[in-house]
Amino acid sequence: MLVLTIVRLELLIARRNMWVATSVILMGLFTVVLTLTGGAPTGTLGVDPLMIAVTSITTLSVYLIPLIGLLLSFDAIAGEAERGTLALSLTYPLSRAEILIGKFLAHLIVLGFAVAVGLLLTAGLTIWQHGGGGISYFPLIKLFATSLALGAAFLGIGYLVSSLVRQTGVASGVVIVIWLVCVVLYDLGLLGALVADDGGAFTKTVFPWLLVANPADAFRLINMPDISVSVLASGIGAAGAASGLAGQLASLLLWPTLALFFAWLTFRRVEP
Amino acid sequence: MVILEIENVGKKYGPLETVCGVSFPVAAGERVALLGHNGAGKTTLMRMILGLTTITSGQIRVLGTAPGSRKARTATGFLPESVAFHGALTGREQLRHFARLKKAPVKQVDELLNRVGLDHAADRKIRTYSKGMRQRVGLAQALLGKPQLALLDEPTSGLDPISRHEFYDIVDDLANNGTAVLLSSHALTELELRTDRIAIMSKGALVANDTLSNLRLGAQMSIRIKVTLETGAVERMISEIGGERMNGKSVTLTCLQDEKIALLGRISSYGPAVKDIDIIPASLDDLYRHYSQKTASEISEAASC
Ligand SMILES: Nc1ncnc2c1ncn2[C@@H]1O[C@H](COP(=O)(O)OP(=O)(O)OP(=O)(O)O)[C@@H](O)[C@H]1O
Numbered sequence A: 001m002l003v004l005t006i007v008r009l010e011l012l013i014a015r016r017n018m019w020v021a022t023s024v025i026l027m028g029l030f031t032v033v034l035t036l037t038g039g040a041p042t043g044t045l046g047v048d049p050l051m052i053a054v055t056s057i058t059t060l061s062v063y064l065i066p067l068i069g070l071l072l073s074f075d076a077i078a079g080e081a082e083r084g085t086l087a088l089s090l091t092y093p094l095s096r097a098e099i100l101i102g103k104f105l106a107h108l109i110v111l112g113f114a115v116a117v118g119l120l121l122t123a124g125l126t127i128w129q130h131g132g133g134g135i136s137y138f139p140l141i142k143l144f145a146t147s148l149a150l151g152a153a154f155l156g157i158g159y160l161v162s163s164l165v166r167q168t169g170v171a172s173g174v175v176i177v178i179w180l181v182c183v184v185l186y187d188l189g190l191l192g193a194l195v196a197d198d199g200g201a202f203t204k205t206v207f208p209w210l211l212v213a214n215p216a217d218a219f220r221l222i223n224m225p226d227i228s229v230s231v232l233a234s235g236i237g238a239a240g241a242a243s244g245l246a247g248q249l250a251s252l253l254l255w256p257t258l259a260l261f262f263a264w265l266t267f268r269r270v271e272p
Numbered sequence B: 001m002v003i004l005e006i007e008n009v010g011k012k013y014g015p016l017e018t019v020c021g022v023s024f025p026v027a028a029g030e031r032v033a034l035l036g037h038n039g040a041g042k043t044t045l046m047r048m049i050l051g052l053t054t055i056t057s058g059q060i061r062v063l064g065t066a067p068g069s070r071k072a073r074t075a076t077g078f079l080p081e082s083v084a085f086h087g088a089l090t091g092r093e094q095l096r097h098f099a100r101l102k103k104a105p106v107k108q109v110d111e112l113l114n115r116v117g118l119d120h121a122a123d124r125k126i127r128t129y130s131k132g133m134r135q136r137v138g139l140a141q142a143l144l145g146k147p148q149l150a151l152l153d154e155p156t157s158g159l160d161p162i163s164r165h166e167f168y169d170i171v172d173d174l175a176n177n178g179t180a181v182l183l184s185s186h187a188l189t190e191l192e193l194r195t196d197r198i199a200i201m202s203k204g205a206l207v208a209n210d211t212l213s214n215l216r217l218g219a220q221m222s223i224r225i226k227v228t229l230e231t232g233a234v235e236r237m238i239s240e241i242g243g244e245r246m247n248g249k250s251v252t253l254t255c256l257q258d259e260k261i262a263l264l265g266r267i268s269s270y271g272p273a274v275k276d277i278d279i280i281p282a283s284l285d286d287l288y289r290h291y292s293q294k295t296a297s298e299i300s301e302a303a304s305c
């Protein structure tokens, strides 16, 4: 299978370029720190210690996973076009869809590996601190699966940017802006609107859907549905209830699919 | 069998017409050299043959299919003008990857690495290769899977003189095995004996397409004949036949291709007074200049391109 050939090469390149090491160290380091610092007080409160770790890791992942996804993908097409390797690749008998899917799978594997290492460390540390009894692993599995979906969405967005702008320098700038908007500015904007609306119609009808339309927020809602979460505390509980699990799942599935589809559409038009 | 057909092909980038009305076929086992000044449209033509860029007008068929079709791509080997690879990979890894994409046996990679003289460096990162070594990786990948059509864009750039020689041996082998070879080059002297046909492009148009000897005939370029004589015979030859005295002992005559034999006859009538004869045909350099200049003026008159 030609896709697997691409996956294999991209994994080799990712390993050589230290992308794998960087992502794993990044995820591993932060999850360990959060597990260790988050676990200490909760043991005495009797709350599921893993749940606490998952909550703080979710908060972190909202920033980190889109960032890793974009960093892995922004160079994928623009960089190859610029360095001149794309033209030669395109004279080989495989379709552009195969190239794109191959790169996507390889990058998703890198990302998934980094997340898995982080979460396994979390589970291990939690068991070591609190013992294995009474821990529910479902939140951990859910966090892993939704991290993949979130990462896939931003990989797709990265490829789209990469084939649209065709220059790595510009692509890197654009993805940083996209990252800032999705994980910081979007939420700030919504918060501002909430404050201005002061519990009116916007808060009840439009806001929940706007919130879930951002894959980063859908990811946050699905992994920490309780109101105690501080971010956007005023509206997030109601929002989670209004859009529901279906809305959140739909957002996390639609984003990767659409982003990849549009990336493919633009990649098809790239003349190397 | 015709592998590559190019029929009245044109390419426009916006208002800029970079290739226009180019037609020629390349048959199996044929070696065709594509010449032309910088910006003549050689690379653009190859990119159209590969399906990397759209064709504005006319038609190209590779093995009877459209450029860029899977069949055409499987049967084509391409060496780009400035070839680049992932620096993080070794030569062997990069070639194995390409072999898998072309469904060529992976063990062919080792043969090819040997063939292009890279076996000693095959397991080093391409990042550490010299320009000529990268060019060899490029050549090796173009040979993967025994292509029926080889498109080589300035294949000898960056190669040392001995490697250039070896490169043309590889091209001969390819042609002998039935591959149609189209290569572009600026190094004219090396093409003289190594190609079957020469196509010259100028400002996007095809201005010549023939064998070297036919190009010579058509160009009506003068041939120089240098005759070395006994001292006394020099004056006599200049007065009887003409020509120019070189030093005390030799005369340089010029003639056209079809006058050559008659002239040689007259020279040999001098008998033992003639010590040596050198025939200097028009070089490919001269021919190239003749064809590309002739038509540069024609083109600007017709303003077709
Ligand atoms: N992508 C492009 N957009 C606009 N113009 C282009 C593009 N590619 C090539 N051209 C123009 O087409 C013309 C032919 O270029 P091409 O690269 O085919 O020349 P060439 O014969 O290969 O020259 P060289 O010997 O320098 O390699 C040039 O005038 C060039 O500027």
Ligand SMILES: [Mg+2]
Binding pocket: B042, B043, B044, B081, B153
């Ligand atoms: Mg060129």
